[in-house]
Amino acid sequence: GNSVTQMEGPVTLSEEAFLTINCTYTATGYPSLFWYVQYPGEGLQLLLKATKADDKGSNKGFEATYRKETTSFHLEKGSVQVSDSAVYFCALSGAGGGNKLTFGTGTQLKVEL
Amino acid sequence: KAGVTQTPRYLIKTRGQQVTLSCSPISGHRSVSWYQQTPGQGLQFLFEYFSETQRNKGNFPGRFSGRQFSNSRSEMNVSTLELGDSALYLCASSGGTPGQPQHFGDGTRLSIL
Numbered sequence: 293g294n295s296v297t298q299m300e301g302p303v304t305l306s307e308e309a310f311l312t313i314n315c316t317y318t319a320t321g322y323p324s325l326f327w328y329v330q331y332p333g334e335g336l337q338l339l340l341k342a343t344k345a346d347d348k349g350s351n352k353g354f355e356a357t358y359r360k361e362t363t364s365f366h367l368e369k370g371s372v373q374v375s376d377s378a379v380y381f382c383a384l385s386g387a388g389g390g391n392k393l394t395f396g397t398g399t400q401l402k403v404e405l
Numbered sequence: 406k407a408g409v410t411q412t413p414r415y416l417i418k419t420r421g422q423q424v425t426l427s428c429s430p431i432s433g434h435r436s437v438s439w440y441q442q443t444p445g446q447g448l449q450f451l452f453e454y455f456s457e458t459q460r461n462k463g464n465f466p467g468r469f470s471g472r473q474f475s476n477s478r479s480e481m482n483v484s485t486l487e488l489g490d491s492a493l494y495l496c497a498s499s500g501g502t503p504g505q506p507q508h509f510g511d512g513t514r515l516s517i518l
Contacts, residue, residue: 324503324505333511335495335512338506389503391453393497396447398447398448
């Protein structure tokens, strides 16, 4: 079946540091890939998406590129802010699983001044 | 455009009781999916409804059930509650095409005493 593996947290960074959160996946076919963010006490917000190989999703300074050869979708941001502190989830859908989202375990990010 | 609305936000029940959670999707969305989020198991897919029919189902016992109405609103029911059912229950809506982004509500926090 489909699965998503993302790096363990928590990740603690200083403001303006570079962020990378690794995500790899296992799926048959060609899934769509997503990053969601969850702030305390809230649901998940879609951060960015990519639907085919070599697509780059981007939003609010965050970027991720769909790499089929390495089955990866790493999240990056050049300069994090305190307001980016949240839990980040990598997810996939499609690829025989229909509309069902398969999530990674989540990575907690804390950004300090 | 209104987002996904889940009611109630918080619920406290005792073991053996049953509970019904409600989800109103984004206008025009025909697919509603439900997920359970716990610290131990992370985000797990419960089921998806599309045009009033269950289209996909996760690996949960029959105590978990759902339905969808003609206006796409959905309800989830859990019977004979157990302590392990304590979780954040998230609803997500989309147009229904596999691979499309899903948009989440803020969830219902269910606590079992």
